[in-house]
Amino acid sequence: MAEKKERVYPAKRLEQFVASVLVALGLPETDAKTCATRMIEADLRGVDTHGIFRLPPYCQRIRMKGMNLHPKVHTVRENAVTALVDGDNAMGHLVMTYATQLAIRKASESGLAWVGTRNGNHAGAGAVYSTMPLAHDMIGMYMTVANANHMAPWGGVELLLGTNPISFAIPAGKEPPVVLDIATTVSSYGKVKLAAKKGESIPVGWMIDRRGKPLTDPKRSAEGFLVPIGDYKGYGLNVVIGMLSGVLNGATFGRNVVDFNKDFVTPNNSGHMIFAMRVDNFQPVDTFKREMDRVIREIRESERMEGVDRIWLPGEIEYSRVKERLEKGIPIAPAVLEELQKLAAELKLSDRLD
Amino acid sequence: MAEKKERVYPAKRLEQFVASVLVALGLPETDAKTCATRMIEADLRGVDTHGIFRLPPYCQRIRMKGMNLHPKVHTVRENAVTALVDGDNAMGHLVMTYATQLAIRKASESGLAWVGTRNGNHAGAGAVYSTMPLAHDMIGMYMTVANANHMAPWGGVELLLGTNPISFAIPAGKEPPVVLDIATTVSSYGKVKLAAKKGESIPVGWMIDRRGKPLTDPKRSAEGFLVPIGDYKGYGLNVVIGMLSGVLNGATFGRNVVDFNKDFVTPNNSGHMIFAMRVDNFQPVDTFKREMDRVIREIRESERMEGVDRIWLPGEIEYSRVKERLEKGIPIAPAVLEELQKLAAELKLSDRLD
Numbered sequence: 225m226a227e228k229k230e231r232v233y234p235a236k237r238l239e240q241f242v243a244s245v246l247v248a249l250g251l252p253e254t255d256a257k258t259c260a261t262r263m264i265e266a267d268l269r270g271v272d273t274h275g276i277f278r279l280p281p282y283c284q285r286i287r288m289k290g291m292n293l294h295p296k297v298h299t300v301r302e303n304a305v306t307a308l309v310d311g312d313n314a315m316g317h318l319v320m321t322y323a324t325q326l327a328i329r330k331a332s333e334s335g336l337a338w339v340g341t342r343n344g345n346h347a348g349a350g351a352v353y354s355t356m357p358l359a360h361d362m363i364g365m366y367m368t369v370a371n372a373n374h375m376a377p378w379g380g381v382e383l384l385l386g387t388n389p390i391s392f393a394i395p396a397g398k399e400p401p402v403v404l405d406i407a408t409t410v411s412s413y414g415k416v417k418l419a420a421k422k423g424e425s426i427p428v429g430w431m432i433d434r435r436g437k438p439l440t441d442p443k444r445s446a447e448g449f450l451v452p453i454g455d456y457k458g459y460g461l462n463v464v465i466g467m468l469s470g471v472l473n474g475a476t477f478g479r480n481v482v483d484f485n486k487d488f489v490t491p492n493n494s495g496h497m498i499f500a501m502r503v504d505n506f507q508p509v510d511t512f513k514r515e516m517d518r519v520i521r522e523i524r525e526s527e528r529m530e531g532v533d534r535i536w537l538p539g540e541i542e543y544s545r546v547k548e549r550l551e552k553g554i555p556i557a558p559a560v561l562e563e564l565q566k567l568a569a570e571l572k573l574s575d576r577l578d
Numbered sequence: 579m580a581e582k583k584e585r586v587y588p589a590k591r592l593e594q595f596v597a598s599v600l601v602a603l604g605l606p607e608t609d610a611k612t613c614a615t616r617m618i619e620a621d622l623r624g625v626d627t628h629g630i631f632r633l634p635p636y637c638q639r640i641r642m643k644g645m646n647l648h649p650k651v652h653t654v655r656e657n658a659v660t661a662l663v664d665g666d667n668a669m670g671h672l673v674m675t676y677a678t679q680l681a682i683r684k685a686s687e688s689g690l691a692w693v694g695t696r697n698g699n700h701a702g703a704g705a706v707y708s709t710m711p712l713a714h715d716m717i718g719m720y721m722t723v724a725n726a727n728h729m730a731p732w733g734g735v736e737l738l739l740g741t742n743p744i745s746f747a748i749p750a751g752k753e754p755p756v757v758l759d760i761a762t763t764v765s766s767y768g769k770v771k772l773a774a775k776k777g778e779s780i781p782v783g784w785m786i787d788r789r790g791k792p793l794t795d796p797k798r799s800a801e802g803f804l805v806p807i808g809d810y811k812g813y814g815l816n817v818v819i820g821m822l823s824g825v826l827n828g829a830t831f832g833r834n835v836v837d838f839n840k841d842f843v844t845p846n847n848s849g850h851m852i853f854a855m856r857v858d859n860f861q862p863v864d865t866f867k868r869e870m871d872r873v874i875r876e877i878r879e880s881e882r883m884e885g886v887d888r889i890w891l892p893g894e895i896e897y898s899r900v901k902e903r904l905e906k907g908i909p910i911a912p913a914v915l916e917e918l919q920k921l922a923a924e925l926k927l928s929d930r931l932d
Contacts, residue, residue, distance in 0.1 A: 453808025
């Protein structure tokens, strides 16, 4: 049997495909389009695990009535610089689009804003939201509680913590903006599962077992836990992120997190936060951007280790990938394509990504 | 020769001692007292590397006219929720005390505030500042550019980056607040130097050499670099912290960082940031604190790894140490004591910590 090859589609075509799927499942057209845009933005950045790849499980949740198709995403409390948004169990992309736009609006008027959300769902890639303030010469920050627990507290064996990610975006001038988007675990659980599928072992440092020993056989992953970056340091950062994006908003964190890969019915009550801040609170925008360019170049052009072709700034690889994929299209892996085509057939869509 | 033993002093006595030293060197009495309080707060938390231990190098800088004894710490720009503070090359503790009080005042009135500082100096332990908002039922966040570069960009060999730390403080109810204070490197450079002194080797993962191989002989530390937590992830976080606390404020970051262990004359232009945010923007304080207590207990009381006595929340160890040291006093290591006594003798102080 010939191995299937990945296929490449223009971003716009994939966006339309995602929107059609969501509309067929009952989402209002504008909402479907917003979700599609946010998802494909992740694919454009090369964060293939957080874009269209997630459409099938989102659809499963919608079909099992685990998400609200006609939500009233609304602001529960607010002042000039903060807001608490209730997502009414909408698609996470809708909640976070609402929250991020609100943060940018408030920051435009007042200098900065912190918006927290509750009753949301998985919203895709963090950098999709943290980078939205960039166009307004603002710094962005994003945190969320991951939707499945694959990590134990430092010294513990109960799965109470997720990969809780944090993302920052800082504008530059002629250089690409500096964009960090990291889980606080060394590896994602997805990478572990992928290694298991391929029959490969995983590196020491990704997972530990119940006795704290390295676990390198990914088939045994259910017996162990992901390891936080910097051991107890990453554990601490992970907990802080969970408290600032979960507990502070009245969203889940810890034992009450719903595993979105296993339970497609219970509302996730997923919590997120987004922060936006104008650069010109501190410096004229041009001065700041010039200085950013200078330090970016200083780092990139500094002496490299033997065998290293290039020193990358955070987010630089993703920045070039957006350019490349806008031009050449987005590659879709065969297994993902198969699922998407199956979905399209079930929904009797005219576009089946043939 | 009998080995000297550590000695224990009441916090108040050490505070008075530090203040006397600084007054003898020409600091105004209120400024000296403020610096002393901030330094001993670090010792109380058990962050022995960032408290009184630093007094001799601070004094050396003062004597070499590397810091301004009569500074005008002032706000350069501000609005209701942000400020840029110029430290006028004052002791870092004065700049950060001013900035943190300003952030708390603004947050009390407006909900939150971000204050950046430039033209400052080393300010001791980050948690000393991030925890100041706690008493006002506020969350605190602190970042700074470290005052010496011991790390290279990921893939590079030039020392452009420091240990750039980040600290968060989140109030709880009956439980201790959650306080994280971490460098973004696996180890501090201080620990490496200590190992060299003791003739011990350092663990794989602390440092790498110019070829990216583990460096375990601390005597060779000048040939290598500290390793960021989570490899490229910690590198990215480190760079972001440097940009948000350095570049944004017009302070140093990268090649222009002054190595405060080697150069005691050139103004450091050290940059810091402090953020304070009221909890009741999002929830009634009591509700939030109850929920914090609940998740804290959930983590602490969750199942432990064999051989682990207790699961600690971030900052919990330091919290108990403050209690213990307020009661029993602060132990001072023999080598540190010797330096402090020498300093006292040189300055002809009446208190020589005999």
